[in-house]
Amino acid sequence: MRKIGLLVSYDGSxxxxxxxxxxxxxxxxxxxxxxxxxxxEAVHVSGSGRTDAGVHALGQVVHFRTESRIxxxxxxxxxxxxxxxxxxxxxAQEVPPDFHARISAIRKTYRYVINSGRxxxxxxxxxxxxxxxxxxxxxxxxxLPHLVGEHDFTSFTSPxxxxxxxxxxxxDAALTVEPVPGGTIEEGRGRATLTVTGSGFLYNMVRIIVGxxxxxxxxxxxxxxxxxxxxxKDRSKAGPTxxxxxxxxMNVEYGPEWGIDWEAASRIR
Amino acid sequence: MRKIGLLVSYDGSxxxxxxxxxxxxxxxxxxxxxxxxxxxEAVHVSGSGRTDAGVHALGQVVHFRTESRIxxxxxxxxxxxxxxxxxxxxxAQEVPPDFHARISAIRKTYRYVINSGRxxxxxxxxxxxxxxxxxxxxxxxxxLPHLVGEHDFTSFTSPxxxxxxxxxxxxDAALTVEPVPGGTIEEGRGRATLTVTGSGFLYNMVRIIVGxxxxxxxxxxxxxxxxxxxxxKDRSKAGPTxxxxxxxxMNVEYGPEWGIDWEAASRIR
Numbered sequence: 001m002r003k004i005g006l007l008v009s010y011d012g013s014x015x016x017x018x019x020x021x022x023x024x025x026x027x028x029x030x031x032x033x034x035x036x037x038x039x040x041e042a043v044h045v046s047g048s049g050r051t052d053a054g055v056h057a058l059g060q061v062v063h064f065r066t067e068s069r070i071x072x073x074x075x076x077x078x079x080x081x082x083x084x085x086x087x088x089x090x091x092a093q094e095v096p097p098d099f100h101a102r103i104s105a106i107r108k109t110y111r112y113v114i115n116s117g118r119x120x121x122x123x124x125x126x127x128x129x130x131x132x133x134x135x136x137x138x139x140x141x142x143x144l145p146h147l148v149g150e151h152d153f154t155s156f157t158s159p160x161x162x163x164x165x166x167x168x169x170x171x172d173a174a175l176t177v178e179p180v181p182g183g184t185i186e187e188g189r190g191r192a193t194l195t196v197t198g199s200g201f202l203y204n205m206v207r208i209i210v211g212x213x214x215x216x217x218x219x220x221x222x223x224x225x226x227x228x229x230x231x232x233k234d235r236s237k238a239g240p241t242x243x244x245x246x247x248x249x250m251n252v253e254y255g256p257e258w259g260i261d262w263e264a265a266s267r268i269r
Numbered sequence: 270m271r272k273i274g275l276l277v278s279y280d281g282s283x284x285x286x287x288x289x290x291x292x293x294x295x296x297x298x299x300x301x302x303x304x305x306x307x308x309x310e311a312v313h314v315s316g317s318g319r320t321d322a323g324v325h326a327l328g329q330v331v332h333f334r335t336e337s338r339i340x341x342x343x344x345x346x347x348x349x350x351x352x353x354x355x356x357x358x359x360x361a362q363e364v365p366p367d368f369h370a371r372i373s374a375i376r377k378t379y380r381y382v383i384n385s386g387r388x389x390x391x392x393x394x395x396x397x398x399x400x401x402x403x404x405x406x407x408x409x410x411x412x413l414p415h416l417v418g419e420h421d422f423t424s425f426t427s428p429x430x431x432x433x434x435x436x437x438x439x440x441d442a443a444l445t446v447e448p449v450p451g452g453t454i455e456e457g458r459g460r461a462t463l464t465v466t467g468s469g470f471l472y473n474m475v476r477i478i479v480g481x482x483x484x485x486x487x488x489x490x491x492x493x494x495x496x497x498x499x500x501x502k503d504r505s506k507a508g509p510t511x512x513x514x515x516x517x518x519m520n521v522e523y524g525p526e527w528g529i530d531w532e533a534a535s536r537i538r
Contacts, residue, residue, distance in 0.1 A: 011394075056391075087391070088391045119278075119358070120354075122279055125354060181360075183536060262450070263450065263451065266387060266450060267452065
C-alpha cells in the first residue's frame with residue numbers, strides 16, 4: 001500500500017466546494033471517481049482543507065492510499081485524462097505513510113482579487129470581484145498588520161463553524177495594486193490582490209477578512225477598527241462574507257521532514 | 270443625428286464572431302439589440318473589423334448613428350445593463366460624422382497566449398492555448414522580423430478570403446515569455462505572449478502566423494523559412510490555423526484628427 005500526494009488545481013465555479021457532501025458535485029467526488037476509473041479502487045481522497053463552493057485552487061494538496069503500481073510520475077496525465085477540464089493535477093509524488101494533507105500542513109496561502117475599475121475586465125470576470133466604485137487602498141493596507149500574529153478569529157468565521165478552537169496565526173497579509181484603465185491608483189481605481197498566509201483558516205475566514213477590508217476601503221470603517229473587531233470575538237462585528245469567485249487557494253506548505261517537492265516531482269517524466 | 274464610438278470588450282467563447290451573419294448569435298447582434306432596447310432605434314453597429322468565432326476583444330471599436338439625446342458618458346452603463354455579462358462597453362465618446370470604425374483605423378494590435386507548461390493553468394484555460402511539449406522560444410522570436418514591413422500576406426490568409434488585395438504592413442511583432450511551474454524558459458517551458466501590430470489583418474491572418482510560428486518553435490521549420498513562405502503567396506506553404514480561443518484584439522488606433530481618447534472618455538462621469 002502506497003500513499004500518494006497530489007498537487008491539484010481547479011476552477012471551483014461549477015462545484016459545491018472541495019469536500020464531499022450529500023448534495024454531491026464536489027472536487028473530491030471527481031478525484032475519487034477518476035482514481036476509481038484508473039485503478040478500480042474506491043479510495044478516500046483527503047484534502048488539505050475544504051474550499052467553499054465557488055472557490056478556486058491552484059495549489060490544493062490531497063493524499064490517498066493505493067495498491068496500484070502505476071509509476072508516480074504517470075499519475076498526473078492519467079488522472080487528467082479522466083477528470084473534467086476544470087480540474088487539473090499539476091504534480092504527484094509518493095509521500096511517507098504518516099503524511100496527511102491536512103494535519104501535516106503548516107502554512108496555507110490564499111489570494112483574493114478585486115478590480116475597482118469602472119467596468120469589469122470581461123476575460124477575468126469569473127475570477128475577480130468587480131467593485132465599481134473607488135477604494136482607499138492605503139487604508140486597506142493599514143488594516144492588515146492588525147491581523148498578523150496569533151489571534152482568536154471568532155469574529156472572522158461563520159457562527160456555523162464546527163471548529164472547537166478559533167485561534168490561528170496569520171504570518172503575512174499584503175495588498176498589491178496594479179493599474180486599470182479609466183483612473184489612477186491614487187484615485188482608488190486598480191486591480192488589487194490581497195494575499196494572506198496563515199497556519200490555517202476557519203470556515204469563511206478569508207472571505208470575511210476581505211469583506212471587512214473592503215468596508216475599510218470604502219471608508220465605512222477605519223483601519224484601526226480591525227483590532228476591536230478581533231478583540232470582540234463576535235461575528236456580527238466584522239464585515240460581510242465576500243463573494244467566493246475571486247478567492248483562490250494558492251499554496252499549502254509542509255515541513256521539510258515530509259520531503260514534499262512539487263517542482264521536482266513535476267519535472268520527472 | 271449623432272455618431273457615437275464605443276470601446277468594446279468581449280469574451281468571444283460563446284459567439285459566432287463579431288460580425289452579424291445568417292446563423293445569428295454574434296457580438297454585433299447583441300450590441301444592436303441592447304441599443305434597440307435602450308433607444309427604440311434599429312441601428313447598424315459597424316466594427317473596426319470582424320473577429321473570428323471564439324476570438325476575444327479587450328479593445329474592439331465600433332460606431333453607430335443615433336437620434337438619442339442620452340449624454341455620451343451614460344452610454345456604457347446603460348448598455349452594459351442590457352448586454353450579457355460576456356460583453357462590456359468600456360467607454361463611449363461622440364465621434365465626427367465621417368469617422369468610421371473600420372475605414373478610419375490605422376493600426377490594430379492582437380495578442381496570442383501560449384502556455385508550454387506540462388499542464389494547463391486551469392483558471393486561464395478559456396484564454397490560453399496549452400502546448401504540452403516544450404517550445405524553442407528563441408527560434409520563434411527569430412522568425413518574427415521576417416513578418417515586419419509591407420508584405421503580400423496571401424500565404425497567411427484563408428483561400429476563402431474575399432479581400433481583393435493581400436498587402437498589409439506589420440509594424441511590430443514581439444514574443445515575451447514568463448516562467449511557469451515544472452520547467453525553465455531555457456527548457457522551453459513558459460507562458461508566451463505573441464503581440465502583433467499591423468495596418469490591418471486578413472481573414473485568419475494572426476492565427477495562421479501563430480500556427481506557423483508554433484511549427485518553428487517545435488523545430489519542424491527553421492525561422493528563415495518565414496521569408497520563403499511569405500514570398501510563395503500560397504496558403505499551403507504556411508502552418509495550420511491556430512485555435513481561436515487564445516487570440517484577443519487588444520487595441521485599434523486612429524489618427525489624431527479623429528480626437529479618439531478612450532482614457533479621457535472613461536473618466537467622464
